[in-house]
Each structure stands twice: as C-alpha cells, then as structure tokens.
Amino acid sequence: MLMGRVVAGILLAALATTCATNCAAQAASRLSGELAWTIGYDPKTFDPAKVDDLDSETVRYLTGGVLLRFNRLTQTVEPRLAESWSVSPDGKTITFRLRAGLKFSDGSALTARDAAWSIRRVLLPATAAPVADEFVVPAGVRVDTPDTATVIVHLPQRVIGIGKVFDEIAIEPADRPTEGRVTSGPFFVAEYQRSQYVRLRKNPYYGLRDAGGATLPRASGVLLDIVENPEQQIRLLQRGDADLIDRLPPDYYELLRQKAPGTVRDLGPSLNTEQIWFNQTPSSPLPAWEKAWFQNQAFRVAVSQAIHRDDLARVVYLGHATPAYSFISPANSAWYNRALIAPHSDTGAAHAGLLRAGFRMQGANLVDAAGHPVKFSILTNAGNDARLKMATLIQQDLAAVGMQVNVVTLDFPALIERLMHTQDYEACLLGLENVDADPNEMANVWLSSSPNHQWNPSEKTPATAWEAEIDKEMNLQATSQKNAERKAAVDRVQQIVADEEPFIYLVYPNALVAISPRLEGAQPAVIEPGLWWNAEDLRLRGTR
C-alpha cells in the first residue's frame, strides 16, 4: 500500500537524522597538548582564598602558585615559589626566601609584597577562608616583608605541619584578586562555561623547571569537563577525550580492565575508611532501651565480630578493598599500628558476648533483658551502590545473631540533618575521606567537644572514661614535638577505638584509577589529588 510505504519512509528518515546526532559528545574539543579530565560539578568559586568544596579545590591546586608544595608521593614539604624556607626552633617564626625573577601569568613581577598580601588576606575574618582555621589563632599571626624577596610569618603558637598549610595558600597579585584569571601557578583560568567545562591555559611566566631542565608546566593547558555520569566518564576515556579517571568504582574497573587492560591501576588501600557507628547521644529522640544497647560496649563489640569483612571486600568491592579495624589505613605506613588487637569476624564469639551482656534468644530473634526485640535501622546515603550493598550484607550477618536490621537510604542533606542536627538515627554507615596522612588532621573526629565527634557530638565533658583518654592522647599528639611520643599516643588511640568500637570499621577501599596510555609522567599517589598532584610534569605523548 502506498500509504504504508510513505509512512514507513518518514519514520525511517526521522530516526536516521536523530541517530546521526551524536549527542553523547558533550565534551568540548581538546586543543593540542592539552590535558583533560573530568570534575563532577561546577566549582563554586574561583577565588583561591574562599575555596570550600572539592571542585574549586581542584582549580586552585592547578592554578594557585604556592610557596611550599606537599609532595604527595614522598609525603614531604618542598619549596615551590619559595627558594628555601626555615622554621625557628620554637616553631613560631617561619622565614621564606622567594626565588628570583618570579612573575604572574600576566607578566607582572611577583615580590614578597604579593606573598604577604595573599597570606594576610587569607587570615582576614572578612574573607572567611577555611584555611585560616589551620593557624589555630589567625588573628594573632603577623606577616613581615623585610625585603622584596623575604617573607617572615610570626605565629602566636606553634602549629604542627605548618608547611602543609602553605600548600593551600595561593599567591595572588597584591590589591587586585582576579579569581584565578591572573595566577602565579602553572596554569590560569582561561575560559569557563557553566556546567560544561573549565579551560586552564599554561602560565607562560611560570619560571620553574624540572630536574631535566624542561620548563614547567609541560602541558599546554588542562580541560576540566564537568561530567557527573560515570558512564560518560568511561566513554570519554575510551574515546581519548579524557586522560585520567580518579576514584573508579570497582565494577567499572573490572570492565575497563577487560576492554583496555593497560589503562587501569589498583594502587592498593587508600587512606579512606568505610565504617558503621551507633548513635550514643544521651539527648537523642531514641527510646531509652535502644540508647542502652548502643552505649553498651559488649553490644558494639558483638556487632563488630558478627560482620564478615572479607565478604564485604570480596562481594561489594570485587576484591579491591581490605578489611579494616582501625581509622588508620595500612597505606599510612608512618602511623599504622601493626600491633593492634581488634575483634575479628567470629559469629560464635559475638553470640556468646551478647548472652553474657544480658541479651537472650527468643526463637530466632535476639531480645534484651527487658524483652525488647533488638531491632534497629542502618542509615546510609542514597546513590552509593557500594554502601547499600554493604548494608544489605551486614543485614544478613546481623540476622545470624538474631538482630533485625532495616536498611534506609536518604539523600545527603536529609542524612546530615539527622546526623548532625537532630541526632534522630540509630546506626549509620558512611565513609570518611582522609586527605592527609597526619592524624592531627583527624582530630576533629576524636575530640569529644567537636561537632564531628559523630557518635556523640559536641560533648561538654567526655561522657566516658575512654573518651576522656582519647581526648588526652589526641591533645598530646597535637602539642608534642617528639615523633616517638606522637606515635605512641596515636597507637594508644587506635587500640582504645578497637576495644570500645565507637566506629566499627569495615573496609579500606582501594584506590582505583584509570590512566590513558597517551599520558606521560603520571605518578599516582594515595594522598589526594593522587593522580594529578604533579600536574606540571604531566604531558601527552608526542608533544615536546
């Protein structure tokens, strides 16, 4: 029938024209010699002093010129814009000598005045820079410039790891902050299309050279595509429109391993932990008997023993994770407590421990001494497949000792409201990202007065003896000047945590990355930003 043929023809033509539009290519086209990778969201700010989210931090890391850089591989502080630096014996005076002939990306000279201005700006309360808190008492800090190449910073009190703080302070032109357009770092912000990409160009006046004498940065620019969908990221890498993928999920790792074997790398355990904890806040809206369970050490230890961490690592992470018993990962070799004694997986021991603590079995269910069945919910955040799977596996593990567990996923703001404001939750499964190997950076979790002391935030006085002891040891490591003393204090904290199980650690996920074979110079490290901490040295094969 003619009608049918005409109609069929129109259909086919319409489909064909639409299929021809390859709208999967949302990425901008790359310039020659340009590196490319993806960030998840728009950077909230390009002002290096006001950075308070991950993607803005990425842009600051790549564009901000810093006096000192923390080498993520060797974990030592190296001078960058500063030629040399020294700290006085009492730790209160830091002297920087700037290199000669430093320039900003627009050609203007960089002198000590610019450095001092940038540091002072970060310390101003009006700027509300997050990094100012690292100085402990930012108001008491004084910056002097005796000549155009020397900067002296006077601190009111000693700060542990002060060198690393300067890794986060970008030196900008004095009196004219440009939000990343004029920088002293290897790149500057050349173009920004909201929700599409950020394009960084090479700073032609970045005077540093690498060991071989080549000018840095080696690449002509960096293209940061704003792509959230992990499927898109994989496509971009496979098509050659992206050179790196950081934090690859385990199943995509396996997929890429089969499709493009040379590109993926498993860097071993990361510094991050996944853990589960119970709400021990006395003022929470939970019924009294539930609070009694969660505050009972034997209960928490039994839960820790009932969980099969090997299964979590094997089934959820496809083997790319290590069972965890402490907040310090084995990748953190300087601080990991090898002599730690922690309760390992043993359902029989868990059961026995619960019976000793006054619980008893009623059929297949566990009930406490007053007859309340042991039922609680585990909260985790939506959108994280691994955490939901872990919660489901834990649900079955705890069912083996008679506990009935409900798994609930919430979106992040609602979850945070429950965790930090209303304390209306029973158990929570989340992960902690440690960007720094030094335990002092984790102090906000362990000090009982801190709002991040998750299981019982903002305590006026430590609620238990062991929390008081943790406070004491963490304060000791914050002020001590002897490494051995600090290590002993942190070891002691790890042992207390393993005994009392306020956080029940589950696994250390491995750092899984993908690196395009065209990229040269990559030296992946475990500390963020692990893949491109040496962005100046990265270059594409075939470019000079």
Next chain:
Amino acid sequence: MKQLHHLIGSLARALLLVLLVMIGSTLLVRLAPGYLSDAREMDAHYGNTVRAELSQEGARSHSVPEMLVREAGGWLRGDAGVSRQFGVPVRKLIGPRLAVTGGLLLRSLLLGWALALCAALMTSLRRQSGIVWQAPATLLLAVPTAAMATLCLLAGGGGPVLVMSLLVAARDFKFLCRILRQAWLEPHLLQARAQGIRMGRLLAAHVAPAIAGQLGALAGLSLVTALSALVPVEVLFDVPGLGQLAWNAAMNRDLPVLLAITLLMALAVTSSSMLSGQPGEWESA
C-alpha cells in the same frame, strides 16, 4: 469584547497560579528535611565555615511567611533573587539554559509526535489490533530513562533528543492508536473507505477535524510527559539545561532557583493548555 474578557480572565488565572505555586513551593522546600544542612559539614577542613554560613542563613529564613514576603518582594521588583548554591543572580543562571532546554523540548516533541502519528496511522488501519504492534511502544515504556541513556552511550549514537522523543512517542502512540481506531470506525468514514476515496483526502477532510479536540488534549499531556522526562534526560546526558539546574537546585535546597524554575514550568503548562483549549472555546462563542 468577549476576546478581551477572555484575555483578562487568562491573565488573572496566570497570576493566581503564580501565587499558588510560589506559596506551595516555598512551603515544601523550607519544611522538607535538610534545608539547613550540607554534606560539607562532615569535612574536617570546611566544616566550621559551612556551619557558620548555615547558622546565619537559619537566622534569616526562620519563618516561612518572612521568606515568602522576601521572595515575592524581590519578584515584584523584577529581581529573581540570588542562587543559594552559586551566589550568582538567578537570571544569569537561567538565561542561557532556557534556550538549550527550549530547543531540546521543541525538537523532541516534534520528532516524538511525528513518530507517534506515523506509527498510530499504520497500526490503526489494520483490521485487527495485533498485540505485536504494541510491543515497541511497550518496550520503550518499560525501560527506564537511565538504561536508555546507557544504551545510547554504549551504541555511541543517539542522545537526549532521541531518548526524549522516543519516550514521548511511546506514550502518545498508546493514546493515538485508540483515538484513531475509534475515528476510523465512524460510519461516514467506513463508507468513504469502502467507496475508495484516497487516504490523504480522508485524513485531511474527515479524520483531522474529528479528532482535533482530543489531539489538543493529548498535546497538553505530552508536554507534561516531556517536562517530567526532561530532568533525568538532562542529568544523564549532562545537557546544560533547566532540568539539570532544577535537579541540582533540588538536591541542594536552592530555593530561589527552584522557585524560578517551577514558575516557568507552571506558565508553560498553563499556556499550553490555554492554547490547546482555544479552538474549542472559540467554537462555542
């Protein structure tokens, strides 16, 4: 004169709608859990700064009527407010995205309608409604948008326009098939077909007027479908349009942006229904 009355009536309706939507959205967003929370509160570096910001905001947005008055006042002055997430004026955020989303919607609707009409015409003319002919549309409805997006990425072709037009086509096809089948069974059309009058003439002169009213209603329905499919499609394909902005705003409780977008949506739905309703109303005039 009646047209003028009608126009004033429509404007009044639109204004009332805007008011209702504003009040409803503000209530919903403010009272939903997590308005004054942010994931960065758990971050060691940024926790303190974020908490300070949020408590300042809490002092400002304590009561809903206060917030409403502030937002409404801003709108009356022509200022749509400043985004809570990005700190840029809402107008600057929405402007470039409006064109992108408008283009996406238009192309998908046109293509979807073309596909649905062709497919419905072909199947409605068959003597028996073969269930097999319904299968492609059923398949498209059963597969979630996310899966379709992944399949497009795997195939290396297609994109947001294809996915959205397929969704719209699948839904419209189900309705159109039945409407057309009923139309073909009208006695005068049966006789016309029996007498051998050409298909094109039949369609233009007899079928089209008969189903015009229902087509208008269907157009409104398909616009609503397209709008609801817009958000997942834009998010999955990373299209910098209003849907993606709306999703980010919802996840981050960005009230000014959400208000602006819901108002736009309300106006789009109302104007489409007013447009599709006009012929009917003029007829009865």
Next chain:
Amino acid sequence: MKIRLLPLTLLAALVLGASAMVALPGASYAHQDREQPLAGATLRHPAGTDALGRDRLVRVSASLLLSLAGALAASAFTTGTAAAVGALAAFAPRGVAWLVMLVCDAFLALPWLFLLMMVRSALPLQASPAHSAAITFLVLAALGWPACARAVYRGGLGMKRAEWVLQARASGLRGSQMIRQVLPNLLPLLLPQFLVCVPAFVIAEANLGALGLGIGEPLPSWGGMLLELDNSALLFRTQWVYFPVALLILVLLLLEAIPVEA
C-alpha cells in the same frame, strides 16, 4: 467493554507461577549465596544470581507479585481520580471547573520531591520494607492524577457538545447520572493512561529509593532491577540482567491484550 480470556488466563498463570516460585520450600529472596555473586544459570539458580548472590528467579517472582500489585492498585487509583475530577469539571458549572483546573495546573508545577522527603522523615526509621512500599505506592497514586485530569476535562467538554448528550440533558438527566453515561465514552483516554501508568509507577518506586522511600532491602524491587540496566559494567558481565525487563514487557502486553473495546 469485553474481556479476552486468553491473555487473562496467561497473566493469571504467570502470577500463580511466581507465587509458586516464592512459596517453594528452601526458596528465599533474601538469602545471599556469597560464594556465587553474579553467577550464570546453574541447577541451583536457574536464572543466575544477582550481585550479592541472591537467586534471581525467586527475586523476580517476588518482585512481580509485590510491584505489580502495588503498581496496578496505584494506577487504578490515579486513573479513577483523574476520570472523576475531569468529568466533574467538565459537567460542573464554569466557576467550579475553573477552580478545579487551576488546582490541577498548580499541582503539576509544584516540586513534589520535597513532599516525598517529608513523608520519609515522618515515617519511623524502623518502618518495615513492606510498610514503606505501601506508603510509596499510595503517595505515587496521590500525585499522579493531575496530568490526565486535564485531558479528561477536555474530552468531557468535547463530549458535552455531542448530540446524544444534548438530548440527554434536554430529557432531564441529572449531572450525576450524566457522568455514569459519559465515563464509558472516555475509555479511549483512560485505558491507555492506566496502561502507561503501570510501568511508570514500577520505575518511579525504584527512583524514590533515592529519597528513602520505595521497597527496602531485602525485599526485591522490580524497578530496582530495571534500574540496574544503567550500569554498563553489569550489562557486560551477565545476560540475565535483561530478564526483569523482558518479563515486564510480557506482563504489560498481556495487560493490554485483555480489554477489547467495541
């Protein structure tokens, strides 16, 4: 409206088969066989296992019963409400119709995501998965009607001008009796709406999992299994992930084949 017996019996057989699968002794939708995650078809697991080692056949059967019951009930509720509201607006005085349609439009534009979050926060955290599933379908049903109500209103308006309606009104038929005469003529609009709603609710329930609603673990969710298809890594590892979507298409086709319109 007549009913075809063959698709109805096939559908009933499917439901009975699924119930049998679930009721078999030793069959469990929650038990994790951790040694065999994402396994292919074996004797013990005829349709393979999912990522946590749970038997896929039992899970799909259980999810068929659960999601289908919920989605069918919710679709029926939505379509019924849309029909009632639309017909009411069409045959009511102009003022009432104007108000009803205004409320419809406002309903369509509001961000109901936040209402769903509020529902979740009002639910106790310990609400059982089945309880939370029921609430989810109820909420979906309550939010889905405005889209179709306007189309029904237009259809009803068009019908108002039809000859037989004019005659009925002239003969003195009251409004409520009119509605009973009119509704069957609206079936071409209502039936496809019902059939379109069923898969939409199945998938929407899974999407609501992101807000804490939806069917909780360990109960299997059909929508959840469908959403697995967006992970290309999973698609490469096993072909059995296509089983739930194939079954859904079969069920929908059967549902569509049941009613015979005149």
